[in-house]
Amino acid sequence: xxxxxxxxxxxxxxxxxxxxxxxxxxxxxxxxxxxxxxxxxxxxxxxxxxxxxxxxxxxxxxxxxxxxxxxxxxxxxxxxxxxxxxxxxxxxxxxxxxxxxxxxxxxxxxxxxxxxxxxxxxxxxxxxxxxxxxxxxxxxxxxxxxxxxxxxxxxxxxxxxxxxxxxxxxxxxxxxxxxxxxxxxxxxxxxxxxxxxxxxxxxxxxxxxxxxxxxxxxxxxxxxxxxxxxxxxxxxxxxxxxxxxxxxxxxxxxxxxxxxxxxxxxxxxxxxxxxxxxxxxxxxxxxxxxxxxxxxxxxxxxxxxxxxxxxxxxxxxxxxxxxxxxxxxxxxxxxxxxxxxxxxxxxxxxxxxxxxxxxxxxxxxxxx
Amino acid sequence: xxxxxxxxxxxxxxxxxxxxxxxxxxxxxxxxxxxxxxxxxxxxxxxxxxxxxxxxxxxxxxxxxxxxxxxxxxxxxxxxxxxxxxxxxxxxxxxxxxxxxxxxxxxxxxxxxxxxxxxxxxxxxxxxxxxxxxxxxxxxxxxxxxxxxxxxxxxxxxxxxxxxxxxxxxxxxxxxxxxxxxxxxxxxxxxxxxxxxxxxxxxxxxxxxxxxxxxxxxxxxxxxxxxxxxxxxxxxxxxxxxxxxxxxxxxxxxxxxxxxxxxxxxxxxxxxxxxxxxxxxxxxxxxxxxxxxxxxxxxxxxxxxxxxxxxxxxxxxxxxxxxxxxxxxxxxxxxxxxxxxxxxxxxxxxxxxxxxxxxxxxxxxxxx
Numbered sequence: 001x002x003x004x005x006x007x008x009x010x011x012x013x014x015x016x017x018x019x020x021x022x023x024x025x026x027x028x029x030x031x032x033x034x035x036x037x038x039x040x041x042x043x044x045x046x047x048x049x050x051x052x053x054x055x056x057x058x059x060x061x062x063x064x065x066x067x068x069x070x071x072x073x074x075x076x077x078x079x080x081x082x083x084x085x086x087x088x089x090x091x092x093x094x095x096x097x098x099x100x101x102x103x104x105x106x107x108x109x110x111x112x113x114x115x116x117x118x119x120x121x122x123x124x125x126x127x128x129x130x131x132x133x134x135x136x137x138x139x140x141x142x143x144x145x146x147x148x149x150x151x152x153x154x155x156x157x158x159x160x161x162x163x164x165x166x167x168x169x170x171x172x173x174x175x176x177x178x179x180x181x182x183x184x185x186x187x188x189x190x191x192x193x194x195x196x197x198x199x200x201x202x203x204x205x206x207x208x209x210x211x212x213x214x215x216x217x218x219x220x221x222x223x224x225x226x227x228x229x230x231x232x233x234x235x236x237x238x239x240x241x242x243x244x245x246x247x248x249x250x251x252x253x254x255x256x257x258x259x260x261x262x263x264x265x266x267x268x269x270x271x272x273x274x275x276x277x278x279x280x281x282x283x284x285x286x287x288x289x290x291x292x293x294x295x296x297x298x299x300x301x302x303x304x305x306x307x308x309x310x311x312x313x314x315x316x317x318x319x320x321x322x323x324x325x326x327x328x329x330x331x332x333x334x335x336x337x338x339x340x341x342x343x344x345x346x347x348x349x350x351x352x353x354x355x356x357x358x359x360x361x362x363x364x365x366x367x368x
Numbered sequence: 369x370x371x372x373x374x375x376x377x378x379x380x381x382x383x384x385x386x387x388x389x390x391x392x393x394x395x396x397x398x399x400x401x402x403x404x405x406x407x408x409x410x411x412x413x414x415x416x417x418x419x420x421x422x423x424x425x426x427x428x429x430x431x432x433x434x435x436x437x438x439x440x441x442x443x444x445x446x447x448x449x450x451x452x453x454x455x456x457x458x459x460x461x462x463x464x465x466x467x468x469x470x471x472x473x474x475x476x477x478x479x480x481x482x483x484x485x486x487x488x489x490x491x492x493x494x495x496x497x498x499x500x501x502x503x504x505x506x507x508x509x510x511x512x513x514x515x516x517x518x519x520x521x522x523x524x525x526x527x528x529x530x531x532x533x534x535x536x537x538x539x540x541x542x543x544x545x546x547x548x549x550x551x552x553x554x555x556x557x558x559x560x561x562x563x564x565x566x567x568x569x570x571x572x573x574x575x576x577x578x579x580x581x582x583x584x585x586x587x588x589x590x591x592x593x594x595x596x597x598x599x600x601x602x603x604x605x606x607x608x609x610x611x612x613x614x615x616x617x618x619x620x621x622x623x624x625x626x627x628x629x630x631x632x633x634x635x636x637x638x639x640x641x642x643x644x645x646x647x648x649x650x651x652x653x654x655x656x657x658x659x660x661x662x663x664x665x666x667x668x669x670x671x672x673x674x675x676x677x678x679x680x681x682x683x684x685x686x687x688x689x690x691x692x693x694x695x696x697x698x699x700x701x702x703x704x705x706x707x708x709x710x711x712x713x714x715x716x717x718x719x720x721x722x723x724x725x726x727x728x729x730x731x732x733x734x735x736x
Contacts, residue, residue: 003581004557004609005525007474015614023434036431045430054429054625058422061597061629062413063404064590066391091459094618106375127616157373189372213371222432229429229624241372246383248495250462255623256597257422261429 009107009129018119022329031327035351038329039228040166040196040304043348044278046226046261047271053264054230057257065259067251072263076234079266085239086210091253093195093218093233096245098124100191100216100235101158103244105130110154114142116167116335118193121160130158137338140298140306141170148183159184162193164200167333167343169300177206181215189241190215195233196302198224198272199279204301213238221258223303224275225265230258279303282346289356293363298341306333306341313339315366322362328354377497386487390697399695403719406697408534408564408672410594411716412646414629415639418595421632425625433627435619440631444602447634453607454578459621461563461586461601464613466492468559468584468603469526471612473498478522482510484535484703486561489528498526505706508666508674509538516551527552530561532568535701535711537668545574549583557609558583563601564670566592566640567647572669581606589626591671592643593633598626647671650714657724661731666709674701674709681707683734690730696722 022039026032036043045051069089077084090096097120105111105128113121115134125132133154135146142165151159161180164171172180177192184190194217197205208217220233232254235242265271286305287297296308309316313336320332320342332342344355390407394400404411413419437457445452458464465488473479473496481489483502493500501522503514510533519527529548532539540548545560552558562585565573576585588601600622603610633639654673655665666674677684681704688700688710700710712723 002554003606004472005555006471006612009474010471010612010615013615015611017435017614017619019435019619021432021435021620023438024436027438039432041432042430045427051426051429054426055423057597058419058426058625058629059413061419061422062410062594064389064407064409064596065599067385067387067389068392070391070395091618091621094620098618103374103378104372106377186370187373226430228432229425231433231621231623238371243383244374244378246385247378247381250459250466251385251387252389252462253459253599255599255626257426257625258623261426 013126016123018123025324025329033329034327035347035354036329037345037347037351037355038331040223040302040345041228042223042226042275042303043346043351044226044275047265047268049268049271050225050227050261050265054257054261057260061256063256064252065254065256069254069259072259075263075266080208080236082208082210082236083239086236086242088235088242088245089254090233090235090245090249092222092231093193093220094120095231095253096218096233096235097121097191099245099249101125101128101130102248104157104189110156111158111160112147112151112154112156113160114147116333116338117142117160117162118166119334137168140168140338141165141172144172144176144180148180148185151188152185156188158191159188160191160193162195163204164196164301166196166302168306168338168341169298169302169304171200171204171301173203174206181206181212184214188214191218192216193218195220195223199276199303200301208236210236210238213241216241221262221265224272225262226275227258227261227265230261231255232258232262279346282352285352286344286346286355289352289359293359303346304343306343308341311340316340316342318366319362322365323358326358326362328358381495384491386491393692393697401697402695403715403722404697405713405715405719405723406699408591408670408713409596410591410643410671411714411719412594412643414594415633415636417636417639418593418629418633422625422629425628429624431624432620433622433624437622437627440627443631443634448576448604450576450578450604451607454604454610456603456610456613457622458601458603458613458617460590460599461561461588462488463599464586464601464603465489465559467613467617468557469493469496469498470616472525472557478524479526479528480515480519480522480524481528482515484701484706485510485528485530486534487702505536508536508706509533509540512540512544512548516548516553519556520553524556526559527556528559528561530563531572532564532669534564534670536674536706536709537666537670537672539568539572539669541571542574549574549580552582556582559586560584561586563588563591567644567671568669576604578604578606581609584609589630589633592640593630594643595626595629595633598629599623600626600630647714650720653720654712654714654723657720657727661727671714672711674711676709679708684708684710686734687730690733691726694726694730696726
């Protein structure tokens with residue numbers, strides 16, 4: 001029997017995954033991690049009100065979701081001072097990025113991003129046959145001028161830019177982001193990934209302008225709201241641009257329990273403030289642990305800290321492996337020169353006690 | 369400011385939705401439905417064990433899901449007597465059908481289905497630029513011989529076939545399905561949508577043969593397991609075919625709470641048997657209500673019953689509108705001659721009391 005005929009594109013794609021999950025590593029290791037601080041998950045968890053709302057929604061999960069995400073869109077629109085027509089709710093930023101790439105990508109189309117930026121975005125670009133053009137980081141930050149220049153030269157249809165940045169945790173002030181927005185060439189759509197924006201200091205976020213069809217802002221309930229496993233995020237943009245998601249999205253694709261949880265999470269500003277404070281404390285603690293080991297921690301506007309291990313990528317990979325061998329799940333940037341760093345998510349005090357306890361031995365083993 | 373450049377395909381697509389949700393109708397009506405028996409949801413709900421598992425999983429939703437869906441795939445493989453490599457877990461059958469269409473669709477590629485079959489499949493085909501070729505239903509059933517013939521003539525890459533069928537509820541015995549599988553032309557992939565299979569009588573399901581690369585079986589937790597809002601389903605097939613999903617799927621896209629719920633739901637065979645019995649009773653009751661009103665109910669192997677309103681589509685649409693006006697959410701097939709019917713999902717006794725109470729007046733109003 002012959003196998004099915006796939007597209008020429010799919011035939012060229014590897015069976016791959018942007019990230020290996022910690023569960024996969026645990027199965028390979030045969031034992032669990034003692035600290036899960038590698039995927040920038042929010043260890044402080046969702047709002048108790050969101051947990052309660054999700055628990056209450058479980059019995060009603062026999063119903064499909066409201067495909068219009070009406071209540072959540074209303075609440076998000078109020079929260080951001082925009083109209084519901086400016087908001088698209090989807091299956092996390094990952095899902096929305098996939099839709100966005102699909103909306104613009106045809107064979108040969110150029111998509112611009114930074115070399116070493118979010119791998120899942122690149123996975124989507126490859127998956128739809130786009131041609132990735134990259135700009136190196138400069139001083140551990142994405143380089144807005146170079147990105148805009150490359151987008152112009154390549155006539156790119158998308159420009160990906162994260163602020164705060166992942167994997168480095170660095171950020172630009174709002175003026176720089178506004179300048180980038182102004183510099184986006186005609187025909188290019190700026191994907192402004194703000195997954196970590198709630199952790200950023202004042203002055204880091206450019207104002208939202210839903211009259212500008214050249215920018216989509218991506219936000220999520222996965223990070224500050226502590227609902228990564230719920231798969232719910234949203235995009236904000238000009239109404240006619242946002243309407244395009246309705247052409248291709250999986251209309252009933254958002255989990256009903258996630259809708260209920262997100263609505264409750266958004267309303268609980270006290271819990272959000274608590275999480276942000278805990279994350280800030282964890283960042284300071286991670287920096288102190290790095291310093292105590294003679295390493296530099298990069299300033300971070302996210303819920304993780306990149307620690308510069310002071311040597312090359314091979315060394316940092318050894319440090320990472322030694323931490324993993326000591327039951328600490330961490331990750332690191334994938335390309336030089338970012339890969340001289342390891343990336344530690346803001347953990348609980350107990351998580352960071354373990355980090356403090358194990359990092360010296362991990363460094364010694366990596367050096368030895 | 370210019371708008372972003374979209375693909376030529378996307379520019380041709382309408383902003384559309386395969387189904388209008390009952391919540392949308394409720395908002396337009398300004399009042400809730402009294403019976404929600406239009407979307408073939410399982411009003412008897414998920415297993416209490418699944419509800420408990422989802423409630424317990426809510427606090428842990430700060431973690432991303434296991435992108436390998438390992439535990440659930442193991443359990444499904446055991447349940448079906450196949451290997452985990454034969455199983456792909458995804459965001460409901462809708463999500464998996466979208467991935468499947470994407471795997472094979474290039475401009476001009478033909479996809480075969482029945483005229484009036486599942487609209488969401490057609491939405492995906494349009495969304496990826498496929499060319500839909502259709503076969504009429506014959507005696508309210510999909511026509512396997514004609515479908516295989518058309519797939520051969522069109523060199524179709526996909527052939528969609530549902531057993532039991534939606535929207536008619538009809539089914540074929542396993543021998544016919546096995547004959548169809550044998551008749552699938554080389555290069556065509558049969559999408560065998562078995563969303564409703566748990567409700568089917570003995571003898572309706574063809575045996576699963578994971579050595580055959582020409583067939584993918586689609587199953588879901590949305591129907592018999594009562595978890596439509598959780599967005600979790602699976603495909604079973606030959607391992608190398610199934611591996612293709614890993615090239616394009618949203619690896620972290622399945623909700624973590626849904627994973628926990630599905631695992632518990634799959635294990636609770638007692639609840640499943642209870643649901644199946646309740647659905648069978650509801651089908652009998654719907655048929656009796658139809659008969660009492662001088663209408664024929666089609667035999668059904670699903671959790672809904674198509675009632676032949678005895679006249680044309682316009683009449684059935686009026687009957688439907690009159691039921692909706694009486695606060696009963698129901699749907700109906702979209703094309704002739706199927707649209708002489710309305711489709712009633714297996715409701716609770718209270719739901720069907722309402723149907724019994726309102727159908728005579730709805731019919732009278734539609735006739736008057």
